[in-house]
Amino acid sequence: KPYHNQNNGLLMISYVMPMYFEEKFIGVVGMDFDYVVLSDMVHSIKLYENGFAHLEMDGEIICNDVHEEASKNNHINLTVLENNIIKIEAFGTAAHAAHPELGENAIKILVQFLLENFELENEYLKSIYDAGLFDIISPKFMSENKLEDESGVLTSNVAILEYLENKLIIKINLRVPVTISLEEIQNKYNSLFEGIEVNKLSVQEPLYIEKDSYLVKTLVDIFNKKSGLNANPIAIGGGTYARAFNNFISYGATMPGEKDMCHQVDEFIKIDNLILSSKIFAEAIYELAK
Numbered sequence: 001k002p003y004h005n006q007n008n009g010l011l012m013i014s015y016v017m018p019m020y021f022e023e024k025f026i027g028v029v030g031m032d033f034d035y036v037v038l039s040d041m042v043h044s045i046k047l048y049e050n051g052f053a054h055l056e057m058d059g060e061i062i063c064n065d066v067h068e069e070a071s072k073n074n075h076i077n078l079t080v081l082e083n084n085i086i087k088i089e090a091f092g093t094a095a096h097a098a099h100p101e102l103g104e105n106a107i108k109i110l111v112q113f114l115l116e117n118f119e120l121e122n123e124y125l126k127s128i129y130d131a132g133l134f135d136i137i138s139p140k141f142m143s144e145n146k147l148e149d150e151s152g153v154l155t156s157n158v159a160i161l162e163y164l165e166n167k168l169i170i171k172i173n174l175r176v177p178v179t180i181s182l183e184e185i186q187n188k189y190n191s192l193f194e195g196i197e198v199n200k201l202s203v204q205e206p207l208y209i210e211k212d213s214y215l216v217k218t219l220v221d222i223f224n225k226k227s228g229l230n231a232n233p234i235a236i237g238g239g240t241y242a243r244a245f246n247n248f249i250s251y252g253a254t255m256p257g258e259k260d261m262c263h264q265v266d267e268f269i270k271i272d273n274l275i276l277s278s279k280i281f282a283e284a285i286y287e288l289a290k
Contacts (some may be wrong), residue, residue, distance in 0.1 A: 003190075008042050012018040012032050012033065012034065013032070013033045014030055014031070014033070015030060015031050015033070015190040016028055016029070016030035016222040017029055017030065028056065031083075032053065038055065042055055043133055043174040045259060048060065051198075061130070065246070073102070074090070075090055075091045075092065075106070075109045076088065076091075076109070076110075076113050077089040077091070088110065088113070088114070090106040090107070090109040090110035090139075091106055091109075092105050092106030092107075092109055094106040095264075096238065096260060096262050096263050096264065097157060097173055097237070097238070097261065098175065098237045098238030099158075099235045099236070099237070099238075100136050100155050100173075101136050101137055101155065102260070104274050105134065105136065105157065105158060107134070107158050107159075107160075107161050107206070108158065111125060111129055111134060111161070111171060112129070115129060123167060125163075125168070125204055127193075128193065131192060131193075133156075133158070133170070134158055135156065135218055136154060136155060136156060136157065137153060137156075137197075137248060138153055138154045138155075138156075139156050141188065142154070142188045147180060148177055149177040149178065149179045149180070149237065151177050151178040151179070151206065151208055151235040152175070152177060152235045152236060152237055153177070154175065154176055154177055154180065154185075155175045155234065156172055156173075156174055157172065157174075158170060158171075158172055159171050159172065159173050171201070174199050176206075177205045177236030178208045179267070182200070184201060185212075186188050187199070204243070205243065206243075207240060207249070207250075208235070208247075209247075209249050211232075211233050215247060215249055215288075216233050216249065218249055218284075218287055218288065219233075219249070219284055220232070220233050222280060222284050222287060223252075225278055225283075226279050226280045227255070227276065227280070229256060231256055238250070238262075245253055249277050251281075251284065252277050252280060252281065253273065253274075253277035253280075253281075255271065255276075258270075258273065267272065
């Protein structure tokens with residue numbers, strides 16, 4: 001792989017081989033190449049309309065036009081497989097589906113990289129990308145204004161993308177504000193993309209309880225009393241088992257200002273917050289059971 005030569009300050013590539021005589025090791029012979037010179041030679045080679053040359057080492061691309069762009073992007077990794085097939089991997093940042101804006105969608109990163117570095121035969125992917133299909137917060141093709149209400153803003157998470165036999169399949173996780181019908185959103189997909197087929201795979205009805213209800217006001221008062229804060233109730237896009245019961249609501253245990261680690265890698269809770277949450281829950285059970 002390229003390395004910086006400390007003697008001359010140049011970026012170099014070394015080709016080194018052991019030498020044997022009558023099966024006895026007698027030394028090493030090698031050559032040093034200026035990586036910049038080699039890189040310029042590789043970049044100058046153009047094959048037909050979309051072809052290019054590259055250098056590889058042990059199956060890993062170390063130089064070509066696309067690799068130069070990938071090397072600037074910490075989310076992309078290129079590997080050369082058999083038959084000169086290039087494997088492109090994109091790496092995002094995980095986030096809870098209730099807060100997709102806190103993460104980075106690897107599919108969007110991959111699509112953007114492909115569009116910026118390759119000439120794709122099918123322009124459909126570019127058209128839906130430009131329309132905002134991969135937007136996380138209230139995709140722009142749905143409305144000029146952000147789609148939101150008191151329950152929160154509409155979020156869209158492109159979770160699966162498949163392109164097989166000239167057929168593009170995209171699966172999306174939507175969190176829709178309670179005052180906006182899912183049929184309205186489905187119509188926006190149908191009206192925007194010609195020849196598209198939109199199917200609802202599963203639907204969970206929203207749970208929404210007014211802020212001034214006895215349940216919400218009681219729980220907020222207890223939380224503020226125990227925590228010493230002056231917090232207000234909020235609505236999020238997360239699913240909850242509370243919807244399975246009447247007059248139920250999700251409550252705790254993430255504290256305001258704390259990083260939400262729910263379902264994340266190395267999920268944890270601070271001991272002080274765990275003890276405080278236990279006190280809040282205990283009083284909430286007592287007050288509501290009266």
